[in-house]
Amino acid sequence: MQMGVETSNAEGRRRVFVVDDDEITRVALQLMLHDxxxxxxxxxxxxxxxxxxxxLKPDLVLLGASFFNQKGPALIGQLAVHFPDVRILIVCDxxxxxxxxxxxxxxxxxxxxxxxxxxxxxKKVDTILERGATAPIVRLRVPK
Structure with missing residues (x-):
């Protein structure tokens, strides 16, 4: 077991794509998440x-803002078409x-x-993927 890894998180593995033209950012994010x-x-x-x-479809794409700047809002739609149900976080300064x-x-x-x-x-990735202690909020239906 890796140090600092929540057991509950390690069990329900998900897939993340880090897409950024900055190699340092890509490697840093990969190292932060790979455990x-x-x-x-x-x-x-x-x-x-x-x-x-x-x-190999991702559950989450961490998208560098430079690609969004280059390709515009249509890129978000392209990601959604290629990867149905994907979550997208924009990584930016x-x-x-x-x-x-x-x-x-x-x-x-x-x-x-x-x-x-x-x-x-x-924390942000766990929240967006609804992992561990950040489980989805269940809305109770009140009978009429």
């Missing part, structure tokens, strides 16, 4: 589309918050703002 989550670092969205054929807001309007599920720390990345 608890199957994590693949990919240099382009096109590489993710090829890699995600059939059995604090100065790119406007870009991140556009991404959320286009259908992304949230944002990871740099500087990235182990605790904040794992």
């Amino acid at each position: 608890e989550i199957e994590t693949h670092e990919l240099a382009t969205p096109e590489e993710a589309f090829v890699r995600g054929v059939d059995w 604090k100065s790119d918050e406007a870009t991140a807001a556009e991404g959320i309007k286009a259908g992304a599920h949230g944002v990871l703002i740099k500087p990235l720390t182990l605790e904040t990345v794992r």
Whole structure:
């Protein structure tokens, strides 16, 4: 067992694609997540589309803001078409918050703002994947 890995999280493994043109960011995110989550670092969205054929579909894509800037809001739709039910987080600098807001309007599920720390990345990913202590909220139906 790895140090700092929640047993409940390690049991329900999910797949994450880190798609960013910054190799340092890709490697950092992969290292932060790989103990608890199957994590693949990919240099382009096109590489993710090829890699995600059939059995290797991701549950979550961590998308670098630079790709969103280059390809626009349509990229979020392309990811959703290639990977039904995928969750998308945009990874950006604090100065790119406007870009991140556009991404959320286009259908992304949230944002990871740099500087990235182990605790904040794992917490955000666990929340978005509804893992461990961050289980989904069950809404009770009140009888009429």
